Amino acid sequence: MVVGDVTTGTDVLIIGAGPAGYVAAIRAGQLDLDVTLVEKDAYGGTCLNYGCIPSKALITATDVAHEAATAEEMGIHADPAVDLARMMDWKDGVVDQLTSGVEKLCKANQVNLLEGTARFADENTVRVSHSGEGQGSESLEFEHAVVATGSRPIQIPNFEFGDEPVLDSKQALALESVPDSMVVVGAGYIGMELASVFAKLGTDVTVVEMLDSILPGYDDDLKRPVKQRANDLGIDFEFGYTAADWHDHDEGGIRVVAEPAEQAAADGGSEASRAAEASGAEQAADERIEFDVERVLVAVGRxxxxxxxxxEAAGVETNERGFIETDSRARTNVDHIFAAGDVAGEPMLAHKGSAEGKVAAEVIAGEPAALDHQAMPAVVFTDPEIATVGMTEPEAEEAGFDTVTGQFPFRASGRALTTGDSDGSVKIVADDADGYVLGASIVGPEASELIAELGLAIELGATLEDVAATVHAHPTLSESVMEAAENALGHAIHTLNR
Structure with a gap:
């Protein structure tokens, strides 16, 4: 590519090199298309650099320390010392390995990499501004484009991420020292994951949530073990409140002020506060509460x-929340412009973005591709993990199915007991008439790995009999999936049947 006031061309322009964008670029390159991938920050996007990968690295590292310190029941007595600087270096090494791998894979698949910020000039042209003094900009004409610009953390009034004590998830994952105390605003998946990380590092953590429970959208049976484990870690919760303001404290640190969510909404607070009022969340009190802490992490969504x-210069429309709406082939309202990943709407999951990126590339190449969300898994890397796929029982019934369910508790799993982690269960939802697996949910050890088998069952149209008749190795956690299917059929061996 030539830098300057010139115009160049490409078959496929992809804006954003996160899991949606770089996957789309590689797949398009494999399909012999001329591809240009524009990225303004870092290859791999938020997921690889500031989200999925670094957070899971720190979750794993802090789990190791916590498990070593709490293994007395196994006869292990330890008091591990955490070197945060070295832990962060290890995490950064993992990130660097993956992001450099993305760049190499793109180049190996003949993808043209272009650093800069792209803006549409019209429906077939973007203007790319290059960072750095004297770098200028250039125009790039395209036949097809894929928008994969991702998402950013939502800010709330009075909590600017530029203020040193106020953290977003990216900043929290790069701290150089462990805070003595922290308020986490938001009990969604990001807030709960990071609350556990810092609690295991020794931080006194309080979670402020405007609704009346953690992890909105998940069933109580899934949330209950997570909430109990958080309580065991010493995490405090204030439900029905929203963070209103903060200021420096005379004795050092900061004072965070929270007020009842209904009051915040009545005062004309944030969109999140108004959502709390609409939700009918129970309020814990009618008065403001204050927390003297070292840091505040804002994790209210993206x-x-x-x-x-x-x-608008390209004629691409967004909805009221700013998402670009697409069809099952990742097309926007402009036929030759596609969107993939977080910018294309919920669920905002890296693997969903990658799947959309593949579909976009294949459709552009003339392949008969489309995305089916039926078997799209979702995972929360809390302690214990939560994973779901397909329909819940109420969703299946609403869709007209007569359902049958099977459940297997990890406390009855020999392998779970040998790991010292036996909270939670596997639940399968199936059609009672023919036994087809419709959905599943897991809370417990390695839920993120176990859910794949059930996603494959849904994708292949497998029945309860298929899952139950598949011999699983012993002793393994995956036996719990087989036993849950057997329980739905009424002949589970290691738990009481319905």
């Missing part, structure tokens, strides 16, 4: 990065 692209 919003699409669609406002930096001048989409």
């Amino acid at each position: 919003q699409p990065v669609s406002d930096t692209l001048d989409l």
Whole structure:
């Protein structure tokens, strides 16, 4: 590519090199298309650099320390010392290995890499501004484009991420020292994952959540073990509150002020506060409460990065939340412009973005591709993990199925007991008439890995008999999936049947 006031061309322009964008670029390259991938920050996007990968690295590292310190029941007595600087170096090494791998894979698949910020000039042209003094900009014409610009953390009033004590998830994953105390605003998956990380590092953590429970959208049976484990870690919760303000404290640190969510909404607070009022969340009190802490982490959700692209110049429409709506083939309202990943809407999952990126590339190449969300898994890397796929029991019944369910508790699993982690269970939802697996949910050890078998069962149209008749190795956690299927059929061996 030539830098300067010139115009170059490409078959496929991809904006954003996260899991949606770089996957789309590689797949398009495999299909012999001329591909240009524009990225303004770092290859791998938020997921590899500031989200999925670094957070899971720290979750694993802090789990190791916590398990070593709490293994007295196994006859192990230890008081591990955590070197945070070395832990962060290890985490950064993992990130660097993966991001450099993305760049190499793109180049190996003949993808043209272009650093800069892209804005649409019209429906077939973008202007790419290059960072750095004297770098200028250039125009790039395309036949097809894929928008994969991802998402950013939502800010709330009075808590600017530029203020040193106020952290977003990216900043929290790069701290150089362990805070003595922290308020986490938001009990969604990001808030709960990071609350556990810091609690295991020794931070006194309080979670402030405007709703009346953790992890909105998940069933109580899934949330209950996570909430209990958080209580065991010493994490405190204040439900029905929203963070209102903070200021420096005379004795050092900061004072975070929270007020009842209904009051915040009545005062004309944030969109999140108004959502709390609409939810009917029970309020814990009628008065403001204060917390004297060292840091505050704001984790109330993410919003699409669609406002930096001048989409209107290309005629691409967004909904009221800023998401670019697409069809099953990843097309926007403009036929030759596609969108993939977080910017294309919920669920905001890296693997969903990658799947959309593949579909977009294949459709552009003339392949008969489309995305089916039926077997799209979702995972929360809390302690214990939560994983779901397919339909819940109420969703299946609403869709007209007569359902049958099977459940197997990990406390009855020999392998779970040998790991010292036996909280939770596997639950399968199936059609009672023919036994087809419709959905599943898991809370417990390695839920993120176990859910894949059930996703494959849904994708292949497998029945309860198929899952139950598949011989699973012993002793393994995956036997719990087989036993849950057997329980639905009424002949589980290691738990009482319905």
